Amino acid sequence: MRLKQQSNIYYMHTTLRYSNFLKFAALTLLTFACHLSFGQSKYNPSDLFPALPILPAGNEYRAATGEPGPAYWQNQSDYVIDVSLDDKNNLVTGTVTVTYTNNSPKALSALWMQLEQNVYKKDSKGVLAGLFLYKNPEEKITDGGFDITDIKLNDNNGAKIDYQVYDTRMQLHLPQTLKSGQKISFSIHYSYRFPVNYKNADFQVNRTDLLQTKDGNIYAVAQWYPRMCVLDDVEGWNTLPYLGNGEFYLDFGNFNVNITLPSSYIVEASGDLLNPEEVLTPEQLKRWKLAKDSSEPVFIRSAKEVKDAGSRPAKPTCTWKFKMDNTRDFAWTASKSFIWEALSFPVSDEKRIMACSLYPAESLKPNSWARSSEYVKFTLQYFSKKWLTYPFNKAVNVASNLDGMEYPGMVFCAAKDTGNMYWAVVNHELGHTWFPMVVGSNERKYAWMDEGFNLFMDNMATKEFNKGEFIGYKEIDIPVTALFADTLKPIITRPDAIPGNQVYTIEYQKVAYLLALLRNQVLGAGRFDRAFSQYIRNWAYKHPTPFDFFRSINNSTGEDLTWFWKSMFIENFKLDQKITRVENSAKNKTRIAIENMEKAVMPLVVEITYASGQKELRTFPVEIWEYTHSYTFTANKAEPVTKVIIDPEQVYPDVDRTNNVYQAN
Template identity: 75%
Template sequence: MEQSYCSLPILDIRNRLRSGAVMEMYGQSNEVMNCFHADKGEWLFSDNIHNLITKMDKSFVKIAAIIIVVFTGHISLSQSRYDPSVLFPALPLLPPGNEYRTATGEPGPAYWQNQSDYVIDATLDDQRNVIEGVVTITYTNNSPGALSSLWLQLDQNVYKSYSRGILSGLFQYKDAGEQVKDGGFEIATVKLADNAKTSITYDIYDTRMKLSLPKPLQKGQQLTFQIQYSYLFPVNYKNADFQVNRTDIMPSRNGNIYAVAQWYPRMCVLDDIEGWNTLPYLGNGEFYLDFGNFQVNITLPSSYLVEASGDLMNPEEVLTPVQLKRWQSARDGASRVFIRAANEVLEASSRPAKPTCTWKFKMDRTRDFAWTASKSFIWEASAFNLGDGKKVMGSSLYPVESDKSNSWARSGEYIKFTLQHFSERWFTYPFNKAVNVASNLDGMEYPGIVFCSARDTGNIYWAVVNHELGHTWFPMVVGSNERKYAWMDEGFNLFMDNMATKEFNKGEFKGYAEIDMPVAALFVDTLLPILSRPDIIPGNQVYSIQYQKVAYLLALLRNEIVGAKRFDAAFRKYISDWAYKHPTPWDFFRSMNASIGEDLTWFWKSMFMENFKLDQKITKVENGDKERTFVTIENTERAAMPLVVDITYVSGIHERKSFPVEIWQYNAVYTFAASRKEVVSRVVIDPDQVYPDVDRSNNIYDLKK
């Protein structure tokens, strides 16, 4: 007789063996109560032990005979890779909470972060494609200690000939032997912004700049300093082929379109987790930034239209009288207004008759600032209300080539829906406007402004606009470290996008689903874990790992494991708790655990920290004629999930049984009884195929076969 390990909890076996006729006749004999396998830490239990438990009216002799057979035979084990102690450890998997970050996933009473405020005066030279500017930074030290130096990011130094980004291979030259002019930043001076104009010693290391302060900046103190700099756009690399572009110049029929980002020296983040975050910018990983306030003044030829992250403070100085009235109508009304229409793009009267304009913008409580400029723009805008009554203006700028009914002509519609939907479901949109710009960038996000492809149409255009605007919530509000944890903004965002896409216009679009790979492919051995630094992820795995897999897993947790009500409340609390702050993965895991009220260690460990696979297998179906049928399921791989089984009886009656993930806390095999005393004709694991089972060929038992 073949035997296996017990699939029932130890206490359940004890209680059932102690109950009824078994204990009355057999008592607490050592043969029963000491059938514990010390090596495996499990109770031994044969296939026939079910008869012992269910036939309580049998004689003492028959029961004793069964027990002797059960616990003296050789035990045959499966080859499962599953180890319950890995997913259900006694010691906590997450680091303990502290005064900065609590064990319940909230910022602690001593949580701190520094603040960086910027005043930027910049000029665009459209002949040389160079920005020249002075950035005045006021840095507030809220950290517990004094700072003898400060670190800044010079991301665009990645375009210098021998940058780490180029040498590491992400950026490639078409002609590696040709000498090209370095792009990126040139620093002229760094000075204290006081009357003495004291210079600050600085050193540049690739994409980072270190300032050595004349005296330490104490806790609670502010330091204001100025950097005079210039920035050369990478468009000058005519013989280069860059795989990543987050700032760019796109030629169009009526003039270049400038997408201007990472265009000024930006402060590195100092936090309580890693101190100064000075990872070099290689091109793939994105950004980690302080929050602060911005005042930005941009001077350029008056023939250009400009839009930017912040609120336009001087519309009367940069718009024609006609455009000013239209702009005010768009800001205050609810209908679509063309501030400059397609037939006006080439008209000189559509711009003020003066050599230059200085566009002034202001934005508070934000982590970054980006802008756009072009002579070719159609500019349309409209205002709409969010659920709490707040009014927001959606602004769209695109060339005449993009003015298509299945493309940029619907930009305003997409802005309105996305902001209203996300605000109602998760967290109110924090800015006064949202700008969507047609550019050479396939899709890139900044506070209050996004750059989408000028060429996209149909479904992919919807998907990109919805996704980039969705980044408002991650990472523009919840300021996670994108340089290390890209999945905390890309994956979270795509999860929300997928929900929004289903609700937009009765499911008109598929979103990114058209490029998704099969779920089983998200768990192949060659895929890196989600908790991998973005710069080490191969290019062909970036979307699968950082976007699709995270979105799939959050939907799985929401829809199948904890339920939408509990998940949504927990996710909203996480956003609210960490708005304008810097959470880590541990903060997210702890926050969700605490709000949902479950220890989800098994989920975070197997799905995010590791790339564990799931394979639930039907190993045995013991049909009884007039007795209940017993079904044995084996967990053959290292991941665990709840178990859902659909049973069909020969009479045609269906029964669905659901079991929590805790059934796998004991071992790799679980046996349960069908409810009816009738022959079972078919058994199917996960009939709706919602779990990531990598081998569905072993999920079906068919009596006929």
């Protein structure tokens, strides 16, 4: 077709009279000039609109439609944990019994486990990498982390399993091969020491900690037991060391956890409390049962009762028993200082849950923890209605020394936070229920798939909360152009390879901004929300990769968004749309040429103002950039144009707006 068109043009040129030829040539040159940037553009259409897919082909495990394939598999890890807390030495000691089911098609001769808290040992990779810093590296301090006593099979012989510890990983050599479809059960006797070197260490990343309060320490207990590494069809064994930024990748399974400690402590945890009558006073038990059906907060232990010895059972120790099914992790908290309030509310027509807030007296402030129940209720109801029903029977919000950290059914938020920051942290940490507690992505490699997705949802929830109480606080606290700085790593970069000062910008803010852009400008809210919900349903309690997400959105919306995923997520491309020519005329319609100066593209929105003052808004799809870096169009009115603006509402991330405006002299 193109050769035929060129031949026709040549024939016209040779048959026209000379004067007409000059007029035609002039018009041709004018049109030609409108389309060229004389080598200044960096844009290459084939980078963003390739014929061959940039995503790997679908297979029997992961379908090309972005869904789990017909042969998708994942292994299951079930835990029974019996531990005691030595609060004098800040030491957890006990046994974790693991029942591991090999659903993979491969027989296994060895297993891998995670010992993340070994990062607190003085010579760990995390310390040497600089994410965990010791103020005085020459001073001898007590290591945190795990000590393994032994590992034994749970069979008639109780044979020992040989193992080696490599920093934050542990390899178990099985005495017999674990075939596909088989289970193995083994017990690990271990101790775990809290990292409490307040004077000697300055931990930049802390996900387990102690908070000292006037009425006693608050233990935030996480990554506190040896956990199975994930074996999947993508990477095999996922054994990246824990360095700090990259969080966690875990199997789903069932938990039964028993925690013994002095009876003066209040304990809460991820799962359902099985024995309230054994660990609560008669009055607390009455209040606990009342709270399970109360839409208003009930104080199981009030601020006035914290110092009252009678607010705890009169026996040396209590064993708190919890159970949680189909979950990826388990965390708990304990303190003598806790005020404990609880209420219940529906998260769907069929389901009602219990929500608990535990905090010290210092945090009981009107613009802080006094609003915990309100924030928890709104967040879980909003996300349940918008995306997927909250999956657990209980939600626990705990005041801690952590700025914010999430676990299934339990979150740790800063005891000191107030105002907007307190709302933002509670909303964000609870939002992690959906990513990654339900949609179990690999946080060690793709932190943006939980942090960025979650912040995107948080921003939507904030607009809806209490008639916009917190609207006015910036969703992005830097200029949008800073999200595309040349120094930034691409979103898809491994978390531990991202400089510390870029983590929040890339993994949180840029991803949240881009998803909102895709939702509000490219696809439309209804279309995007249906696709995002479908992705959550498809991968609930499974392990998606970035490619699964990209393909899921593509297929649900019916769009090939390669240009978006490639430029915005896989690369750090920039957008710069420029007005290159406005051919104004008093008699003819004005021709306007727009050029892509950088490597990224977006749909084009142009506002035209005529001499009469009338305005015209033109929108063009992203497909105008499929084969060229320049696009020329004609205004609708045969009237002089006085002004042209690209993207007048500034909804797209153009990095140079100085070339977005034409103003007639």
